[in-house]
Amino acid sequence: MKAWLRSNRVGLVAVAILLPATVGITFANEWTAYFGQRPSIPVDVAPGDEGAFAATRWAVEKTERIPATSTEGDEIGLPAGSELVVVSVRVTPGELDSNGESPRCLLDLEELDGGTMTRGWGDALSEPISFDTADGAESICTASNTEPYLLETIFVVPADAGDELALAVTVVGELPEYLRLRL
Amino acid sequence: MTRTTMNWRHVANGAGLVVILVIAGLVAHSTPSIAEKQAPIAVRGELGEPVAGRNILATVDAVRVARSVEASNGWAGGTAGVWVVVDVSVEARVDGLDPTLGYARLRVGETTFSASTRPGDGSIAERGMTVGIAWTGPLMFELPLDVVSSPAAANAELQLALDSDPRVDSLLVIPVDLRALDVDESIETDRPVWGAR
């Protein structure tokens, strides 16, 4: 046994070094590729915190849920069994792009279950409801605004939408990362 | 040449070859074709009860056949055939972000008919859905009269899916007996309603 080990020591040392190195490098390659190529990587921001994303600061100021059964919901014309979620975000543009504009964004509402998304909704701006955006607030990301502004979006969700909701802010240039502001 | 002697090894080889060929034939024959691999996943249900797929939930309330239809938005369309009007409630489930009722078809035998968009917002064909909130309204199909009264119409199927390409996702299939329905002269349809019932 010892004689065999001694006569093959060069080979054995080589294996001892190369085998873990191969495994390690392969692992590193594959996992970096996996993480880098995931279709969406959320950048989580806890409720009440401010998130820095796409050279802009985003902070959720207010969240409102208006059920269809309330008088306000009735006036808005919400469908039966639904609620209106109104999210106000203060957007502070930082670095502007080459055209001197702040980022354009897509806003979605996500329902989460311990961090994973279960359902999602697009904004309700084109739905047949009558909701007036607050004065001075924008309803979509406005690229021409270079000063801090208030963004107010609305979503129509079923009444059984959970309490763990988040606003997903997608800026095309930052994909696959997107900002997830927890509400 | 010398006569080859019968050798059990040769027989065994031959038999082994035949067995392998038979197995290969069976495997090749039972391999799913592209169409089968990509087929929609059918979820069958009955009239009047909720049918739930992965991303779509629907309840077919009623099916009527008429020569002319007047929709709630005032549209009154004529046709060279007849109208098959299906009152249905459809809800998108898991898929978020602007799902639409993209696939609504009536299948009679080998022929499929798609829900007409002529009524505009008087029907829910190709309607934009919101996850979790149902749209209840009519779907209208134009069919030739002889198809509605053909034997195959007794086994007609209503097929509903969210994406206009229904492959590899849930396809709700609800059988409908069109032959058993009377052909009315004219019917009216309800206004599509957004919200829970």
Add this chain to the structure above:
Amino acid sequence: MLYDRLPTKWLITGISAVLLGLSAVLGGLDDVAPTPIPRVEAGQPFAGERLTVTAERAALIDGFPEQGVMPADGNRLLVVVATVENTSNDPLRLATLTGDADTMLPVDVDFAAESSAPTAVLVFDDGSTVSTVQPGVPVEVAFVWEVAAHELSGGDELRVDLLDRTYQGEATVYFGDRFSDDFVAGYLAFTIDDLGAGSDG
């Protein structure tokens, strides 16, 4: 064996003789004259692969205000009225995805739009825009193209080509069947009516 003693020359001559004989039997070695494109009369059904088209007339009109199809200033609408019937087993889209005309195409007409696809295809019965034709249900439709007002006038002769595609097989990458490119399968010759502002619709 016999073939060892057959001279190659004989073999080549023999095969050539057989081939020439065959081609003589089958019509000769001249180029085949291309089949002329058939002329279709107004009111005569033209049966394509999936669509049977019976064109009735062509007209110029100022616009269809009720249906919301109005041309830009200085333009008018060229309308070809036809009854179409889907003869396949699946619903058929009339407006094609590639953005060019796929049912009929007026020839030598300068359209106001970039593509040769109709500006709109309207159902005669209710004026709605028809995008899909159901199997076995004939529909009377108006194919509408926007043209400059000076391009055509009443009384002009208009040739309209009827387009068709041949079935190639089931598609594997996308959903549906595969068809060849459009080719001209027939043509119609109309004298254009000028309907002025018309109340056609």
